[in-house]
Amino acid sequence: MSYSSILFAEEAGVATITLNRPEKLNSFTATMHAELKHAVKRVGEGGTARCLLLTGAGRGFCAGQDLSDRVMGKDAAPPDLGHTLSTLYNPLVLSLRALEMPVVCAVNGVAAGAGANLALACDIVLAARSASFIQAFCKIGLMPDCGGTYFLPRLVGTARAMGLALLGDKLPAEQAADWGLIWKVVDDDKLAAESQALARHLATQPTKGLTLIRQALHQSAGNTIERQLAVEADLQRQAGRTADYREGVAAFMGKRPAKFTGS
Numbered sequence: 001m002s003y004s005s006i007l008f009a010e011e012a013g014v015a016t017i018t019l020n021r022p023e024k025l026n027s028f029t030a031t032m033h034a035e036l037k038h039a040v041k042r043v044g045e046g047g048t049a050r051c052l053l054l055t056g057a058g059r060g061f062c063a064g065q066d067l068s069d070r071v072m073g074k075d076a077a078p079p080d081l082g083h084t085l086s087t088l089y090n091p092l093v094l095s096l097r098a099l100e101m102p103v104v105c106a107v108n109g110v111a112a113g114a115g116a117n118l119a120l121a122c123d124i125v126l127a128a129r130s131a132s133f134i135q136a137f138c139k140i141g142l143m144p145d146c147g148g149t150y151f152l153p154r155l156v157g158t159a160r161a162m163g164l165a166l167l168g169d170k171l172p173a174e175q176a177a178d179w180g181l182i183w184k185v186v187d188d189d190k191l192a193a194e195s196q197a198l199a200r201h202l203a204t205q206p207t208k209g210l211t212l213i214r215q216a217l218h219q220s221a222g223n224t225i226e227r228q229l230a231v232e233a234d235l236q237r238q239a240g241r242t243a244d245y246r247e248g249v250a251a252f253m254g255k256r257p258a259k260f261t262g263s
């Protein structure tokens with residue numbers, strides 16, 4: 001499949017997907033959804049990638065749904081947005097979460113609506129100092145989707161989640177980092193290099209172990225302490241059987257750097 005709305009590259013163990021409709025702030029169209037679906041599947045199933053990096057081209061990261069696809073005539077029936085969530089946005093979020101590798105997001109500019117929540121679905125979010133996050137849904141009569149009502153309260157607490165979702169104010173990147181919504185803010189001119197370096201580092205690490213870490217943290221939110229301890233025992237059992245665990249211990253005991261293969 002050739003892509004028109006995204007860019008795809010794979011190098012040094014890192015698959016990079018760049019949302020690429022910069023003139024419309026990389027807002028989502030059906031084409032972009034189809035291409036993203038294809039690219040994420042390709043990363044998970046095929047190549048040599050051990051980390052996915054998601055970013056945007058131009059001055060925005062992603063402005064959510066392309067609203068020019070949602071203009072309604074006066075007498076037209078409303079679109080079934082539940083259907084677009086069920087068939088497009090929800091599978092996208094779940095496909096990122098299901099990847100067996102870490103997912104880094106480099107938010108290069110404004111992230112609004114589903115674009116903001118797409119970033120929050122990733123494991124480590126870096127943002128350019130000039131970037132911002134906007135739960136823009138309330139401004140057009142919608143509610144946060146793309147996982148927003150799941151991620152926001154868990155990341156920043158109910159009070160801040162409510163304020164962000166009900167007011168739709170622009171949250172500058174630095175405040176997003178202060179509030180724990182994202183991992184880190186980086187100077188604009190360093191974002192691309194720093195996010196690539198981080199992704200390349202992750203791609204050299206024990207991929208199976210990292211996958212088990214993200215699985216455990218994903219499950220944690222809905223679990224009791226008893227259940228989560230059981231999850232840890234189960235996943236640690238799997239970690240203990242990996243070649244990378246064997247290598248990690250041998251490297252530590254041998255006082256040498258570990259060479260992880262991701263297996």
Ligand code: T3D
Nearest residue numbers: 023024025027063064065066067068081084112113114136
């Ligand atoms: O529909 C479903 O399937 C349900 C799912 C919904 C998910 C959603 O994401 S709903 C929320 C949709 N997104 C928004 O409501 C955000 C709309 N955009 C904005 O509020 C602003 O553009 C920003 C705050 C993000 C940035 O503002 P600013 O001033 O920096 O840029 P701008 O001038 O508004 O935008 C630049 C261009 O991008 C402009 O095009 P033009 O006039 O130069 O030809 C603008 O129309 C276009 N653009 C920005 N966002 C969208 C968009 N075009 C279509 N859809 C957009 N979402």
